[in-house]
Amino acid sequence: MRRTIKMRNSILILAIAALLGSCGKTTDTDKLKAKLERIEKDIQSKTIEAAELKEQIRELDPEFSKAKDQSVLVNAEAINKSDFRHKIQVQGEVASRKNITLAAETMGSVEQINVTPGDMVKRNQLLVKIDASTTLNRIQELKTALDLAKTIFNKQKNLWEQEIGTEVQYLEAKNRKETLERQLATAQSQLDMAYVRAPFNGRINDVNINIGELVQPGLPIISMVSQEEMYLKAAVSEEYINDFDKGDSVEVYLPSIKKSFSTVVSSVSYVINPANRTFQLEVKVNEFIDRLKPNQFARLTLVDYENESAIVVPSDVVQQDNIGDFVFIIESKDNHKKAKKVRIERGKTYNGNTEILKGINEGDVVITDGYREAVNGIDVRLAK
Template sequence: MRAYFYVALLLLLLFGGISGYLYNTFSTLASMDFTPPPVRVAVATAREETWPSTLAAVGSIRATRGVNLAAETSGEIINISVNSGEQVVAGQLLLTLNDSVEQASLRRARANLVLARQLFERDASLIRQQSIPQSQLDRSRADLDVAIASLAEIEAQLDNKRIVAPFAGSVGIIDVKRGDYIENGTAITTLQDLRELEIDFSVPARHFPSLRKGLPITVRTASSDRSYAAILEAVDVAVDPGTRNLALRAALQESDGLLPGMFAELRIDLQQPRQVITLPETAVSYSLQGDTVFAVEEDADGLLVNPRVVKTGVVRDGRIAISSGVMVGDRIASVGQNKLYRGARIVAEDNPPAFTQ
């Protein structure tokens, strides 16, 4: 019996020691503070700014004077007077087709005109002497008119054998060569006056009341980092029934570095400034549930943040317009939101060296 007593006493002491150790351990843990440390974030203040009302669009650049040159008649090319990419002046000869038949017809028409004029002048002299009837003079006058018309017809045919520049500009790549036989309408090259360019584009028809001739436009292209100035030149008088878009045309104020056919991004200044509440663009977190910001609040223990769903607008120079959810003067976490949650304690840094807004 005594042996059992000692065993029971030993077990009691053993379990008592373990229980005491566990009690001390859990008491120590219970007295410890496991609250996460404050999160260091950058904070920005919502402010009111005056922003211009703008309208974005895309379009295609074209030359104010630009044409695709084609032949008006068929024939063999006997001469090409310019090179691809060359500058030409208005009226300069570009290409000549075989005109040997027309040249022979021209010489015959000129000879017929000389003869018809001589006969008319002789008959006009004889009619004054009353040596011939009036009908003969009328026939001579008609023959003279026919000869003049025939000569004009031959000269017009000769003109169709020559392609000339309708205005000064730059010749594109010439797609034909000497000796080629071309048909009526065959494309030869393009002629573009690169000194004056314009942009054709369209916007939804609902913006028509805000549009008027003369509005300033900022233009950007993929070919350059610079911006180009343009002016709204024309607004179409009808809406496309297929797209419900309204066609517009803008005139570029400068053309250096631009070519017809380039894609352009446009921003039209509607000249209707408006007051907006803005924040740094980095302050907004985007998600499927909605755009969110973390608003800084203060209580007895310090600063904390809570999320707010906001409605955002356009972005301009790194700042974003907020149309609802934020008031002027509200302090919003602008950098470091990925570490935040509802009720998180923070250390606010209005101008932290480690952050850039």
């Protein structure tokens, strides 16, 4: 029993000691905080006093002012409104509206090939001749029969005009003659199918047949292309579907021949390709036509945005912090030039320049060099 009472007394004494120690620490902390507050107030008052003294000394001793100068050396530029253009580059290729493959229209063996790949040909020039001996024989038979039919028809017509013979005999002779005329025209068309001719002026790209080879109707035999209707086509992201119109200017670069030229948009498709979410844009070709070939690569530069009276600054001067974008401008205050931090809203960026939508106005002077050393309110000196 006595041992239990002694243990309880010991625990009580330890708790009272811990409480007194805690109170002592709290008192020491409060004293330190109070001392720090006094020092900070003293520093603030001394800083204000030092600034007032510096101002008084500057008025009396200019040399002192130069010695104590803590300003930042900068370059600056007054902002004027200017034309700002944002451009995009897309990959295009050369195409031709006259890039075709000619196919056989009749069955037969190849009798004659008059061209080789690379040849220039004229419209209606004979390219390939397919054996048509059967058709030629048929034409000769029809011509012979038609000659007889015409003779009989003419005699029947004369008799009918003299009221000799019957009307039926006259009509049968007429029908026979007209039927043979139609059959001859059909055979002549079949014969024309055996002669493959150039549909336009152009160049032979490929010949897919050989002499003696049997061809079937629809079989590709010759491909040819014309440079008369060359154009450029490009697949453009649907993001720009409303940014381009017919007549917009385009800069074209042809890497394969290292040539550039200016042209315009000739047409804009408003149908989106669901496979790659693009629309087709076509561009006129007005230079180097004789050096272009279908599927040749081209790089197209187009203006997708333009502001004729934009506030534009060099992109390098736009800085960021945890709040957002800002630039430093120069403002005059108390006969001193000081840096001022201005929050901005940026627009598009292109070719090292950034459009500013909000924050600075025409006439503001933006720091273009030394802006990384600048802080809000610091004195600045303009470099000469």
